Amino acid sequence: xxxxxxxxxxxxxxxxxxxxxxxxxxxxxxxxxxxxxxxxxxxxxxxxxxxxxxxxxxxxxxxxxxxxxxxxxxxxxxxxxxxxxxxxxxxxxxxxxxxxxxxxxxxxxxxxxxxxxxxxxxxxxxxxxxxxxxxxxxxxxxxxxxxxxxxxxxxxxxxxxxxxxxxxxxxxxxxxxxxxxxxxxxxxxxxxxxxxxxxxxxxxxxxxxxxxxxxxxxxxxxxxxxxxxxxxxxxxxxxxxxxxxxxxxxxxxxxxxxxxxxxxxxxxxxxxxxxxxxxxxxxxxxxxxxxxxxxxxxxxxxxxxxxxxxxxxxxxxxxxxxxxxxxxxxxxxxxxxxxxxxxxxxxxxxxxxxxxxxxxxxxxxxxxxxxxxxxxxxxxxxxxxxxxxxxxxxxxxxxxxxxxxxxxxxxxxxxxxxxxxxxxxxxxxxxxxxxxxxxxxxxxxxxxxxxxxxxxxxxxxxxxxxxxxxxxxxxxxxx
Ligand code: JFZ
Numbered sequence: 001x002x003x004x005x006x007x008x009x010x011x012x013x014x015x016x017x018x019x020x021x022x023x024x025x026x027x028x029x030x031x032x033x034x035x036x037x038x039x040x041x042x043x044x045x046x047x048x049x050x051x052x053x054x055x056x057x058x059x060x061x062x063x064x065x066x067x068x069x070x071x072x073x074x075x076x077x078x079x080x081x082x083x084x085x086x087x088x089x090x091x092x093x094x095x096x097x098x099x100x101x102x103x104x105x106x107x108x109x110x111x112x113x114x115x116x117x118x119x120x121x122x123x124x125x126x127x128x129x130x131x132x133x134x135x136x137x138x139x140x141x142x143x144x145x146x147x148x149x150x151x152x153x154x155x156x157x158x159x160x161x162x163x164x165x166x167x168x169x170x171x172x173x174x175x176x177x178x179x180x181x182x183x184x185x186x187x188x189x190x191x192x193x194x195x196x197x198x199x200x201x202x203x204x205x206x207x208x209x210x211x212x213x214x215x216x217x218x219x220x221x222x223x224x225x226x227x228x229x230x231x232x233x234x235x236x237x238x239x240x241x242x243x244x245x246x247x248x249x250x251x252x253x254x255x256x257x258x259x260x261x262x263x264x265x266x267x268x269x270x271x272x273x274x275x276x277x278x279x280x281x282x283x284x285x286x287x288x289x290x291x292x293x294x295x296x297x298x299x300x301x302x303x304x305x306x307x308x309x310x311x312x313x314x315x316x317x318x319x320x321x322x323x324x325x326x327x328x329x330x331x332x333x334x335x336x337x338x339x340x341x342x343x344x345x346x347x348x349x350x351x352x353x354x355x356x357x358x359x360x361x362x363x364x365x366x367x368x369x370x371x372x373x374x375x376x377x378x379x380x381x382x383x384x385x386x387x388x389x390x391x392x393x394x395x396x397x398x399x400x401x402x403x404x405x406x407x408x409x410x411x412x413x414x415x416x417x418x419x420x421x422x423x424x425x426x427x428x429x430x431x432x433x434x435x436x437x438x439x440x441x442x443x444x445x446x447x448x449x450x451x452x453x454x455x456x457x458x459x460x461x462x463x464x465x466x467x468x469x470x471x472x473x474x475x476x477x478x479x
């Protein structure tokens with residue numbers, strides 16, 4: 001019986017994935033387009049999907065200038081200061097001789113990430129400036145030639161893994177330091193240099209996957225330049241090669257171009273990679289914008305600073321803002337990844353530490369509404385977001401209704417409610433029958449106890465009847 005139900009469910013899932021894909025597909029023949037239509041179904045990808053919250057860390061030589069060059073304020077993202085007209089490349093590259101993060105303690109970072117509730121980390125091994133945080137054999141521009149000398153990537157991977165946190169390595173294809181890097185190919189000499197650069201890129205990626213065998217995936221960046229957009233075949237072969245080394249490697253949609261230089265989604269509209277990487281400092285507002293793909297949102301605390309900038313300008317998000325983004329992401333089947341930019345000594349700045357603590361405090365009480373949760377078909381009504389797991393619905397309330405009643409509608413003949421309670425203290429809550437609407441959907445109101453005045457968003461749990469015979473119907477209502 002159970003097997004038949006499962007079979008029916010998977011049939012529905014396959015079928016809906018097909019309809020979805022057909023809805024947006026054209027049929028241009030591609031040699032190097034998407035490898036798959038629909039989501040990956042293996043355990044590693046499922047594990048990634050269940051993380052809910054991640055941490056991003058941008059760390060490199062750029063943390064030394066920290067957004068200032070000879071007293072001048074750099075108004076753009078601090079990790080890109082090398083590209084500023086005021087900054088002579090050679091002087092920037094000489095920062096390698098200064099990089100000595102004596103306060104760096106990977107275990108401290110990892111403990112903080114764990115306390116915050118992060119289940120995965122994305123760490124910059126090499127940003128656009130080309131400086132390698134691991135002792136790459138293929139260039140001298142690495143941590144091995146800094147006064148610090150020790151392999152930072154290894155320390156980070158080991159410390160985070162020890163805390164049970166998965167690590168994904170960030171890698172910029174674009175490399176402003178390497179003499180063979182070309183943004184575009186304009187003559188035969190460029191072509192030759194580009195061929196050498198491709199081999200360098202391949203060597204470094206194979207090196208990373210080999211050196212750090214517990215890595216879960218690669219987060220690619222710097223793939224928008226004209227030269228790379230012409231490398232559909234090379235990139236496709238390289239991805240295949242990386243997957244042979246590590247079959248369940250997770251690679252986002254910002255790596256390969258297709259045969260026509262199209263990135264992210266191929267010329268037929270299908271996602272190239274295991275998840276959508278386009279939600280950068282941005283969140284979708286509806287599931288329709290997601291085309292059924294896996295996705296994560298990477299977010300900065302200030303407006304647009306990834307690497308350390310000693311003076312944040314503009315609006316700085318609060319823990320409240322970030323928790324709302326986290327819940328909103330999970331309510332649409334996405335992960336939320338919060339960025340940190342440590343300083344040149346290896347300290348996480350106090351503002352970030354405070355926010356990590358506040359998020360961690362919230363997660364401690366409420367993580368049940370985040371980890372391994374998925375979207376719900378029920379429509380939130382202004383008070384916040386629904387997430388769900390097994391026979392539980394979670395309502396995370398950000399906007400407390402003035403009458404202390406949280407409303408929602410249950411489509412006719414779908415779920416049956418057993419009880420409602422506050423996640424914070426398990427206190428049972430009254431469920432008020434609000435009648436039916438014109439479509440015969442059931443209307444409910446849950447009463448927030450008067451004396452309950454938390455200073456953070458809170459979660460109401462709705463436990464559903466787990467009627468096995470109704471499982472199929474229940475699944476249809478919720479998936
Ligand atoms: C890139 C980098 O240039 C930046 O320094 C940082 O590392 C960030 C995480 O990634 O910036 C991007 C890349 C892509 C988009 C926006 C900023 N995008 O697709 O909108």
